[in-house]
Amino acid sequence: MTSTLPPVPQSLAGRIVVPDDARYERVRHCYVHRGSPAAVLLPETARETAEALRYARALGSVVSVRSGGHGISGRSTNDGGVVVDVSRLDGIRVLDRARRRIRIGAGARWGQVAQALEPHGLAIGSGDTGDVGVGGLVTAGGIGWFARLHGMTVDHVTAVELVLADGKSVRADAEREPDLLWAVRGAGGNFGVVTAVELEAYETGDVVFADLVFDARDAAALIEEWGAVLDAAPRELTSFLTFMPAGPGRPCLAHVAAVYAGEHSAAERVLAPLLRVGPPLRQRAVLAPYSGLVPVSGAPHHGQQQLGATRSGLLDHLTADAARAVAAALESGQVLMEQFRSVGGAVNDLDPAATAYAHRTQNFSLLSATVPELEQALDAHWARLAPHLNGMYLSFDTRRTPDVLCEAFPEPTLTRLRELKDRYDPENVFDRNFPLR
Numbered sequence: 431m432t433s434t435l436p437p438v439p440q441s442l443a444g445r446i447v448v449p450d451d452a453r454y455e456r457v458r459h460c461y462v463h464r465g466s467p468a469a470v471l472l473p474e475t476a477r478e479t480a481e482a483l484r485y486a487r488a489l490g491s492v493v494s495v496r497s498g499g500h501g502i503s504g505r506s507t508n509d510g511g512v513v514v515d516v517s518r519l520d521g522i523r524v525l526d527r528a529r530r531r532i533r534i535g536a537g538a539r540w541g542q543v544a545q546a547l548e549p550h551g552l553a554i555g556s557g558d559t560g561d562v563g564v565g566g567l568v569t570a571g572g573i574g575w576f577a578r579l580h581g582m583t584v585d586h587v588t589a590v591e592l593v594l595a596d597g598k599s600v601r602a603d604a605e606r607e608p609d610l611l612w613a614v615r616g617a618g619g620n621f622g623v624v625t626a627v628e629l630e631a632y633e634t635g636d637v638v639f640a641d642l643v644f645d646a647r648d649a650a651a652l653i654e655e656w657g658a659v660l661d662a663a664p665r666e667l668t669s670f671l672t673f674m675p676a677g678p679g680r681p682c683l684a685h686v687a688a689v690y691a692g693e694h695s696a697a698e699r700v701l702a703p704l705l706r707v708g709p710p711l712r713q714r715a716v717l718a719p720y721s722g723l724v725p726v727s728g729a730p731h732h733g734q735q736q737l738g739a740t741r742s743g744l745l746d747h748l749t750a751d752a753a754r755a756v757a758a759a760l761e762s763g764q765v766l767m768e769q770f771r772s773v774g775g776a777v778n779d780l781d782p783a784a785t786a787y788a789h790r791t792q793n794f795s796l797l798s799a800t801v802p803e804l805e806q807a808l809d810a811h812w813a814r815l816a817p818h819l820n821g822m823y824l825s826f827d828t829r830r831t832p833d834v835l836c837e838a839f840p841e842p843t844l845t846r847l848r849e850l851k852d853r854y855d856p857e858n859v860f861d862r863n864f865p866l867r
């Protein structure tokens with residue numbers, strides 16, 4: 431494939447990758463989707479990002495924004511359009527150790543952030559995967575290993591720098607553009623290209639990481655029991671529960687991963703109830719630095735994630751009825767992964783109006799996934815679960831329909847976001863990931 435694009439401005443020379451470039455194969459796809467963009471722009475500074483956006487807009491083509499390429503919606507690539515990829519803006523700095531203020535380029539990976547903060551005794555939770563990019567997660571939420579103790583990643587963002595649709599670079603913080611800061615903390619993908627964020631990190635030493643596998647033939651009982659353990663647990667405990675359906679020669683398996691970030695001497699007592707959620711097949715607990723839980727592989731993307739259809743829901747508690755509905759989906763063999771994450775705790779300390787991520791009463795997040803060919807069956811199972819859900823986390827869902835937006839941004843959040851969208855992106859340049867309009 432050769433390129434017929436107009437030349438980029440001199441300042442972006444060497445920063446554009448087109449299909450006949452040897453580098454193209456490494457940058458065309460993201461983790462979930464394969465793509466064939468007409469060009470991928472790789473700016474190295476905020477100014478170059480603004481130029482890249484102007485160039486992309488002048489072409490009149492679709493513009494995708496990419497940081498780490500791990501978006502589950504797979505919309506950080508496209509076919510025939512332009513990708514503005516900020517992965518080279520990956521600096522990480524401690525600005526003020528005493529106040530725990532840090533600054534991160536949107537292109538850094540969260541595993542790199544963990545590694546860079548560790549020598550300072552600091553951390554910022556993100557999620558369970560070190561390869562996830564800063565830009566995509568910090569503009570949506572961030573449910574990580576410290577969720578119950580310290581809240582969502584967005585809760586710690588104090589300032590963002592971004593390039594708006596008109597190419598202007600702005601800084602949004604509590605004094606300047608506070609509305610924009612509010613919007614970016616949950617719906618950032620609709621407002622501009624974030625180039626850097628400032629956050630208030632927290633003090634962290636080694637944490638206890640438990641890794642447990644259970645026979646999940648009775649998945650419903652296991653879900654209910656795990657939920658009850660988390661409801662009663664101190665905030666220092668955050669846990670994720672993942673089910674893989676039965677396969678040839680083995681039953682359905684449940685994987686419980688948990689981080690206890692409190693006094694080490696109390697770890698055994700706090701973790702013990704987790705051992706009783708089902709028949710254990712394997713158990714292991716280690717004391718580890720946080721960075722050890724989120725390693726970075728840096729592997730190139732080639733659309734390798736097969737489970738390309740996902741649904742997200744939040745739940746207040748894991749009731750028997752909700753647990754049975756999830757178990758039935760697993761037993762059908764049509765839903766190939768069910769993954770719960772505990773939220774609650776510090777996540778719910780914030781007022782729902784404090785950030786565009788407004789879900790501050792729920793205690794669990796659920797992600798159900800399958801292959802695209804089974805998406806209809808997934809929807810049928812999801813409809814049965816719907817009465818038990820209370821909102822959703824946009825980053826875990828591949829749908830784009832208006833009803834999904836209403837669940838992601840309950841009123842009055844959605845109305846406020848739409849007003850700000852009119853102010854900051856009236857031409858709807860950033861509509862790829864989820865359409866606020």
Ligand SMILES: Cc1cc2nc3c(=O)[nH]c(=O)nc-3n(C[C@H](O)[C@H](O)[C@H](O)COP(=O)(O)OP(=O)(O)OC[C@H]3O[C@@H](n4cnc5c(N)ncnc54)[C@H](O)[C@@H]3O)c2cc1C
Pocket residue numbers: 460461495496497498499500501502503504505506516536556557558559561562563564565566567569570571572573574618619620622623624625825826862863
């Ligand atoms: C294996 C895996 C595990 C995950 N685990 C967790 C988890 O534990 N907790 C959790 O909360 N999430 C988790 N996620 C979801 C993840 O947080 C989101 O998919 C996130 O958007 C990925 O960020 P990224 O920069 O890598 O993605 P990208 O694909 O680069 O971007 C995704 C979208 O974010 C927007 N975006 C990206 N960069 C910018 C930017 N600089 N400025 C403005 N908008 C931008 C764009 O709309 C883009 O389409 C996981 C995802 C994967 C694939």
